[in-house]
Structure formats: structure tokens, C-alpha cells
Amino acid sequence: MIARWPATAALLLAAAPVMAADLTPTGSPSAPGYTPIGRDEQGLWAEADEQERELKASKLIVRDPGVNAYLRRVLCRTVGDGHCRAVRLYLVRAPIFNADMGPTGVLRLYTGLLLRVRDEAELAAILGHEFTHFENRHSLADMRRRRSATNWGAWLTVASIAASAPRNYTPDFLVSYYSYSRDQEREADLGGLHRMSGAGYRPLAASNVWMHLREEKDAQARGLGVRSLKDRDYGPFVSHPMDVERMTYLAREGQALTTPATSFDGLDDYRRQLAPIWPMLIDDQIKLNDFGASEYVLANLARGDWTGPLLYARAELYRARGLIDQLTAEALYRQAIVRDDAPVATWRGLGLVLLRNGRADEGRAMLRDYLRRAPDAVDRAALQAMADGM
Amino acid sequence: MNAKIMTMALALLLAAPAVAGWKVVAPTRVTVAQSTLSVTPDAGWNRWTVKPIRNEERWSLDGPLLNRLSFYGGIAQDEPLARERNRKREPLPKFDRTMRATDIAELIERTVRITEEAPDFVTEAVEPATFAGQPGFRLRYRYTAGELVRRGEARGRIADGRLYMIVFTAPALHYFDAGLPRAAAIMDSARIG
Structure with a gap:
């Protein structure tokens, strides 16, 4: 059994030079023209x-x-x-x-x-x-x-x-x-x-x-x-x-x-520059069935200043969660809908949640209102049926 | 030593039937997803012997990546549409018997976004449609999974508080349009009970 050791050691030694042969790169890989x-x-x-x-x-x-x-x-x-x-x-x-x-x-x-x-x-x-x-x-x-x-x-x-x-x-x-x-x-x-x-x-x-x-x-x-x-x-x-x-x-x-020269946060720039994709990012998050994390993320975005789109997103989060949360969702949609920056989909969400909360007439009227505001809605046929009381 | 090999061979033989397989579906009325949902397919469909969840059965024409027909035979209250990887920490959205067509569309969207890691899921249509002789819904959607754009059409309805639904999914490139008429014919043939 001991006789096998030299053979193994020889193999290891033979392998070692092959592994060590490669060059060590120098210089910055981010330098222009680096290969x-x-x-x-x-x-x-x-x-x-x-x-x-x-x-x-x-x-x-x-x-x-x-x-x-x-x-x-x-x-x-x-x-x-x-x-x-x-x-x-x-x-x-x-x-x-x-x-x-x-x-x-x-x-x-x-x-x-x-x-x-x-x-x-x-x-x-x-x-x-x-x-x-x-x-x-x-x-x-x-x-x-x-x-x-x-x-x-x-x-x-x-x-x-x-x-x-x-x-x-x-x-x-x-x-x-x-x-x-x-x-x-x-x-x-x-x-x-x-x-x-x-x-x-x-x-x-x-x-x-x-x-x-x-x-x-x-x-x-x-x-x-x-x-x-x-x-x-x-x-x-x-x-x-x-x-x-x-x-x-x-x-x-x-x-x-930290010094007086290192104080730039760029909060406003960050918000303004990313604004075009913000609704998509929020939508992708709140549709993950991860209520706690999503609500935390929304609260951070709001920092106490709940805009129409953020209120709408939070309402959607509650509407998707289940029966108990439908009343919270309704309250949030109502807070969003009175604001100038409320997304059009707020009317849809409020209409749907009102139907669930037993306020059928108001809910139907809200859905009709939504369909007037969003004539090309992909779920138009289904919402129209609900608005018609079917 | 020989006995050991024999035991292992025997174990392998016994395990073989449990391996996932596909069986040809006869073109006559068949009940699906171990439920009262039944359909009449044309010839050429294959049934997957594995059940993804208790009330789901999957068929395909050319393999599940190219076309997939899923039958949901009565998803019960608070049940998800797919198997949960971690029920406590990564729960999937659940079916609720009070759901309307728009809620079912959202249920499918949220499920697919998580299970197929498809952040660009888009619902294309939600409309009322007859399913198994009663008012139900028809949905259309698309999403990207594995760099392939896939489209889906779902039809179904809620009966006795359970969700009965047939979903056809295929790559948008060729396979969805090519397979949809045959899938739609099967959806049209659906009966419950």
C-alpha cells in the first residue's frame, strides 16, 4: 500500500508545472486598448x-x-x-x-x-x-x-x-x-x-x-x-x-x-432621472406576492410623502392580499384618487374593491368611469361585464 | 457481492415506472386531472405521467417547451396554481372562490412571474367566455422566459367554489399560432361533471 504513494506524488509533481505555466496579467484591464x-x-x-x-x-x-x-x-x-x-x-x-x-x-x-x-x-x-x-x-x-x-x-x-x-x-x-x-x-x-x-x-x-x-x-x-x-x-x-x-x-x-467635501446624496437627481421607468419597477415588485418586503420598499420610496402612484401601488398590494385587506385597499385607493397624479388604474382598482366590499352601485360606476378614461384597457370586456352587473 | 448487485438491479427496475414519461392520449372523451373535467382531443396529444400539482394534468404535442396544455381540475379555496418551493418563505398566490375573471388573470400573472421568473408578463385580454356550458372567462397573455417570448390562452370558470381551467402555452414564434386551434377545440369540448 505504501508503494502507491510515490506514484501519486509523481503524478502531483507532473501536474504542478502545467498549472503554474500561465502568465500573470499586469496593468489596468480598464485601460484603453487593453487585451x-x-x-x-x-x-x-x-x-x-x-x-x-x-x-x-x-x-x-x-x-x-x-x-x-x-x-x-x-x-x-x-x-x-x-x-x-x-x-x-x-x-x-x-x-x-x-x-x-x-x-x-x-x-x-x-x-x-x-x-x-x-x-x-x-x-x-x-x-x-x-x-x-x-x-x-x-x-x-x-x-x-x-x-x-x-x-x-x-x-x-x-x-x-x-x-x-x-x-x-x-x-x-x-x-x-x-x-x-x-x-x-x-x-x-x-x-x-x-x-x-x-x-x-x-x-x-x-x-x-x-x-x-x-x-x-x-x-x-x-x-x-x-x-x-x-x-x-x-x-x-x-x-x-x-x-x-x-x-x-x-x-x-x-x-x-466623511468630510465637508463628501456630502453629495443626489436624491432629487436619482428620482428625476429614473422617473420614466419607476412605474414599471414598482409594478414588477408588487406583483411578487411578497407583501412585507413590497410595503417596506414603497414606504422607503415615499419617505412620508405618499404620491398618487405610490398610494395606488400600496392599494394594489392590499387588494391582492385577501379579504381583510380590502377595506384598507379601498381607503388607499380613495386617498390616491383625489390626487392630481393618481394613475388611471386607480379607478379600476377602486371599482373592483368596491364590488368586493358590497358597494355595488358605486363600484360599477367607478368601473364605467375607468373604461371612459382607459378605452383601450386589455380587460375592457371583463370590466364592462362587471359594470353591467353581470 | 452478487447479492448486492442483484438487489440494486431490482431496486432500479422497481424505480423505473416512477420515471417521468409521456403516454399517447386516445382521441375519445377523457376525464382529466383526476376530476370531473372531461374533454375530447384530436389525435396526436401526449399526456405527462407526472402531476405538477394535485389537480393539474399536462399534455403536449411536441414537448412541453414547444406546446403545453394544462388542465386544472378543480383548484380548491386557498390552493396555489403551481407547486410551492417553500410554502412558508416563498408562498405563491392562492385561489379564492370569490374571484372574478380579472382576479384569475392576476392570479395567473403573479404565479407565472414567480415560478417562471418572468418580469415582463403582460395580460393581453380578459373577457367573458362560455366554458363547459356556463359563463366563464378567456384570458390571453405573453411573457419572456429563458429569452423566449411565450404566449398563453386560458379558459375556465369557477364551479362549486373550485377553479376549472385549461391553459395553452407555447412560444410566440410559430408554435402558439400553430397549436392554438387544436387547443381551442379541446377547450370548446370541455364538460364538468
């Missing part, structure tokens, strides 16, 4: 280019030119004009809090994130974070680390079988890989923080993103009647640090970076 260096980076880039070709054609890309131009302006202000040119930013329609960065500078930003981020400074923190992944070649390092971890895990497992002491070593190496991945995220968090504060944005906004995400998880759990998972430790096999940790170190570092 990937070495087999690994070239391979990663080729793969990423293929994915980008598909992404470009995706039906879920939000192509509003004004919104895209604004997002790019925030990115360029955060990372600098010289660097931002290398980044291709794609806004993807998906109601989730997420963004990711590929090795070639493809930044995917999901619409659910725009709904949760409260101002330009918070957005800048996210964009700075993603840019740091790109500039510091995290994809390449991540790929190499993962490959090395699974290689060693597999070889040692084979060796242990050969030595008649079988043991699966892969998890041991994966633990170290995930730990490394979390370090990359911390590096990107702090890199993003320094970039955004360097651009004059309020540094403590970065910590706020995570504080609000934790609050949202509480609200979500309350809505579902379950325990909040905001501080659940998922153990060693997770790619990101816990929200509470990110909130804390970003606040500590953020306070240190």
Missing part, C-alpha cells in the same frame, strides 16, 4: 464575450436612453472618465437586489436594485463595488482559486484512496475558496467606498444600503409570519460576507472618510 494576457485571462474573456453577445440581444434589457445615460454618468463620476469607458453597463429587468461584474467590464445591474437604492450616493457605492471587481481582476483570481481548490481536493482524495485511508478532501479546499471569495467582496466594498467618496458622494450611504436590506428582510419575515433570516449565518460555504458585517465595516470606514 487579455495569458491563457487563463484570454479564455475568460472569450467566454465573457460570448455571454455578452447573448446579453446584448436579451429581451429583458431596459433600453430607455435617458436612464442608461444617467447610470453611465454616475458610473463615470464614481470611477473616473478614463476608466468608465471600458465598462459596458446593462440594466436588466429583474425584481431582485443584485448587480454583477464580468472579467471584460460587463456590468449587469438589476432593476430591483434601483428600486431599493435610495439616492445617487448609494448607487455610486454599488457601481464602485462592481468596478473594483473588474479593475482588480477578481474573476480571474476567483477562477484560478476555484480551479486550484478543486484540483487539490480531487488529487488528495485520490491519494487518500490509494493510501487506503479514503477521505474526501474537496470540502476542505472549498472552505478556503469561499473564504477567499468573501475577502474579494470586502475588498470590492471598500474599493467602492473609496471611489464614491473620492467622487464627493456621502461615504456613509454605502453602509446604509446594507442597513436597509436587513430592515427589508425583517419586514418580509413579518409579512410572512416567519422568523427573520437577516442575521442567519449560512456557514463557510457562502460567497459574500453577512449583511451585518458589511453594514458595520462600511459605517466604520465611511465615518472616517
